[in-house]
Amino acid sequence: MSRLITLEGGEGCGKSTQAQYLYDWLTQTQRPVALTREPGGTPLGKRLRSLLLESGEGPTTMAELMLYAADRAEHVERVIRPALAGGTVVLCDRFIDSTVAYQGYGRGLDLDVIDQLNALATGGLVPDLTLWLDLDPVIGLARRPEPDRLEAAGLAFHRRVYAGFAAQAERHSRIRTIQADQSIPDVAEQIRTTVADFLN
Numbered sequence: 150m151s152r153l154i155t156l157e158g159g160e161g162c163g164k165s166t167q168a169q170y171l172y173d174w175l176t177q178t179q180r181p182v183a184l185t186r187e188p189g190g191t192p193l194g195k196r197l198r199s200l201l202l203e204s205g206e207g208p209t210t211m212a213e214l215m216l217y218a219a220d221r222a223e224h225v226e227r228v229i230r231p232a233l234a235g236g237t238v239v240l241c242d243r244f245i246d247s248t249v250a251y252q253g254y255g256r257g258l259d260l261d262v263i264d265q266l267n268a269l270a271t272g273g274l275v276p277d278l279t280l281w282l283d284l285d286p287v288i289g290l291a292r293r294p295e296p297d298r299l300e301a302a303g304l305a306f307h308r309r310v311y312a313g314f315a316a317q318a319e320r321h322s323r324i325r326t327i328q329a330d331q332s333i334p335d336v337a338e339q340i341r342t343t344v345a346d347f348l349n
Contacts, residue, residue: 151233153274154344155244158282159311160300161289162329163336167282168242170337171344175238180348183232186242188220191227202297214252214266221245221270229274238348244276246317246324251299254313255306278347280340281318282329286311 156171158164165186172184189198197220201213208216221244232239245267253260286307293300318324325347327339 150238150348151236152238152277152348153229153233153241153244154238154278154280154347155241155246155276156280156282157243157246157250157314157324158329159250159284159286159289159307159314160296161292162282162284163333164282165242166333167280167327167336167340168240170333171340172240174337174341175240175344181235181237182240183228183237184240184242185224185228187224187244187247188217190224190229190241191220193223194220202299205298207298210252210256210258213256214248214258214263217248217252218266218270221248221267225271225274230272241276244279245271246279246281246314249317250310250313254316255302255310276323278344279321279324280327280343281314281324282327282336283314283318284329288330 156164156168168184168186172182175182187194188201189195197216200208201216207213229239229241248267249260249263252258253263286304290296290300290304290307318326325343327336327343329336
């Protein structure tokens with residue numbers, strides 16, 4: 150049975166590591182599973198990722214939002230929807246909630262506009278389950294000694310991003326909170342338990 154499961158969280162929360170652990174575990178259960186990420190889940194997305202995250206001046210705030218939307222539209226059309234149509238469980242490292250948190254709460258762009266743009270880019274596709282790796286941004290940023298452009302945006306920005314994820318977790322029942330201030334194995338166990346309950 151196809152499902153879209155997304156992993157979300159601030160910088161240094163261990164999201165990408167846990168996505169790989171979850172992929173490996175699901176593979177062992179004999180389920181068809183695919184692991185992808187945003188930005189960068191397609192050839193076009195890899196080029197957009199470089200534009201978005203390389204250190205330096207970077208795009209304007211509105212252009213940044215549009216580039217993330219372009220990456221998502223390409224990603225959904227070429228990777229996510231075909232995999233779901235084939236009965237695959239798709240694990241995606243970041244999706245629509247990151248745009249709300251980073252560009253909405255972090256950058257201060259209009260949340261209604263972001264919701265409309267997300268809906269347009271995804272064709273209305275919403276995750277079946279979202280795992281929010283909840284970690285204080287002070288701890289997360291300390292784990293990233295060589296920050297990319299977004300990671301270098303400053304603590305105040307990342308506190309707003311954190312507030313954005315927290316607000317969405319309150320709003321959407323599909324979002325399950327994972328306490329990410331524990332050891333990697335303990336976080337992985339939380340995730341496995343949550344996903345197993347969901348899939349069964």
